Amino acid sequence: MSIVTDLLARPGVIAAGEYAYRGDRFSYRGVLTEEHARMASIICRATTMSVNMEGGMLEALRPRNGLHPARGWVVYGPSHTVCVMANVFCMIDNAKGSINDIVRFMRGTLTHASTHLI
Template sequence: MADLNKLLQIKGVFAAGTFDDAGNLTGYAGDISEDHAAMAASMSAANMHMARMQCDGFTAMSGEGGWTPATGFALSGPGFSVCVMGNTGVFARNGEASFNEVFKALQN
């Protein structure tokens, strides 16, 4: 189980959560309501399913390994990003967060 409070200590991260493969919220912490965390859990699970499908397609089209298994994704807007590895994700402020640090922490 991810240590959500440890993820919140990363500069720029303001919310963290966990979810199951069906998109149900299993835990959350930080500056986010339970309703928003549940919506993020559903979105994150759906995006993980799409990432797996896309990586399978990239592997089939390119004939190259290294795409699968899909382990995570990131989605960025002008000010904020969501970064997900497995069934754990964080919301971060783009101008503050080191995404190398975020993904390293999510892998542990």
């Protein structure tokens, strides 16, 4: 099974997808429309690029700081959370899902994901 299918099977995950670092492709499953999934891919890709570049800048100024290269990021909202690791994103209903479980699962599954295309 793909990581997206695995994620969607987890409690609280309402949508999940993957985007290409180049920005030309995305795929998804869940409650989003195609257009909203496209937008989510653009947003997630932009933030992933940003945090990686920020990490790179921090690394240049303070080598071996433990943050670079970034594995991912999480935005925790009032009732929904967006969790992104490597080029995989997922949207979680806070009332039904465990962010710790999902971050742990994604981090574990994507540990060796290549980041050189970022």
